[in-house]
Amino acid sequence: MIPTREIIQEAGNRIAPFVHRTPVLSSRLLDDISGAQLFFKCENFQKMGAFKMRGAINAIQQLTEKERNAGVVTHSSGNFGQALALAANNLGVTAYIVVPSSAPAVKIEAVKAYGGKVVISEPTLEGREREASKIVAEKGAVFVHSSNDLNVIVGQGTAAMEMLQDQPDLDYLFSPVGGGGLIAGTALAARYFGQGCKVIGGEPFGVDDAYRSLKSGKIEVNITTNTVADGLKTQLGDINFPIIKALVSEIIRVEEPEIISAMMLIWERMKIVIEPSSAVPFAALLREKERFKNKKIGIILSGGNVDLLKLPF
């Protein structure tokens, strides 16, 4: 079940015409602050502003001609909905994006701007799933999950693969943990392309389902969704959790003020715009920086889609 080295390499080649090979940036000032040597993989510069584009492209590319003709469907009001809309548009496929009625108008407009067909659902998970199932049944569209899908996981893993091609001797790779697709892909890439590179997740205390899942050995859920890192509220799935359990070393939890302060540091010192979720792994490193002194550390900056009129600072 676990994707091989070759599968990730092939995905990298296959998605290349549709994604950016994002730059890896460093900052002497942030090295000084952390005491480590940091390499930031800038997926905030990725098409549509987040790594999600990688998995979305890869998932659609695996479909048969017949499946492509019927289209794809997902439920997401966040980056994955936009990514699937844009990826489908690039590949000439119809994408139905189920969006809860509670979603901000700006997100709905973004999906439309990328060419997606927006379907409004009730604002519950059940409501969204029901609407998505209806589209699968009626249109024959293929459901693509934002994180619990092997092709999506493999696509997300290409970011870490590229990073390790640029910096093969990283000691650690830090990734945010939300639905688990990015960190599962990152862990696979670290295993195949790293030289003993350990993968560490960063997760807000308020939505620490992955931390608790690794402790208990089974998928735990979040009771609250109380965090500025709105990309990290989702829970792990039965496809990515086994990979995470096998290959992720640990998860470090962070407080909300730590996320905001890490986010501001990156904006101020690196002059780049990242979303709160992207600041979480850097916040995790800073929280326990004594343990990582002088290590070579890769950090995945997962995305840069923020509402400038609703910044958390």
Next chain:
Amino acid sequence: MIPTREIIQEAGNRIAPFVHRTPVLSSRLLDDISGAQLFFKCENFQKMGAFKMRGAINAIQQLTEKERNAGVVTHSSGNFGQALALAANNLGVTAYIVVPSSAPAVKIEAVKAYGGKVVISEPTLEGREREASKIVAEKGAVFVHSSNDLNVIVGQGTAAMEMLQDQPDLDYLFSPVGGGGLIAGTALAARYFGQGCKVIGGEPFGVDDAYRSLKSGKIEVNITTNTVADGLKTQLGDINFPIIKALVSEIIRVEEPEIISAMMLIWERMKIVIEPSSAVPFAALLREKERFKNKKIGIILSGGNVDLLKLPF
């Protein structure tokens, strides 16, 4: 009096160990919005966060051993004070930075952090000049003006030189106009390294001294300093004005909401942090975009030093 092609080339080589060769970025979305093909020279990624580092390094490198031993002095509460402090520090020279007592504490701390000796003056131009003259007299330090100094102008021109090395066939180069050092250096570089590349300045209506100076043929002053583009409040000088008069095609003025909206567009679409002054040339282009359709246009993003807690939007 006007620096030659060779002088700018030599400056580029001389300052290279102390500055970044900043990237030139493009954005299909901003191309679509403007109708032109845009290339952004990202001096917001420059050391200390602005192009000013180039001129500061170049000016200190021209000093004799004896002058270096006595140190340098300038009066500036903005980017140039920080740039001269860091440049001097890199070259083992003492820098006295005269800062008005009205300057925010964060700016004073920044100068100190870069190794500059802060000297507080009365908050008037006369007060600052008096304090600077005292240091020249007492310490034998060399006064370096932030914009009205040939070595500074030449140093600033290396940004446009690099850009034209990357994109030799630009039709236009857009630069902000503040004290005139950047646009004068840019105009020299466009003349020597461009292929008929025209230079256009962007200036806020509230501080349109350069626009009026080009109309009247003599240096005009600003009555008000009413703009979010706080780097552009200063006036032209007798050294840079003749260069600007000879080589700058025109200056386009912009309203404050246009500056803020151009700034937000760059943050949101390019995911990079720029200061309001840096958004002015892009705002100028957008204001008159019909005239520049399908042209290849270079835009100098002059810096990225903003106070995230006091954003103008």
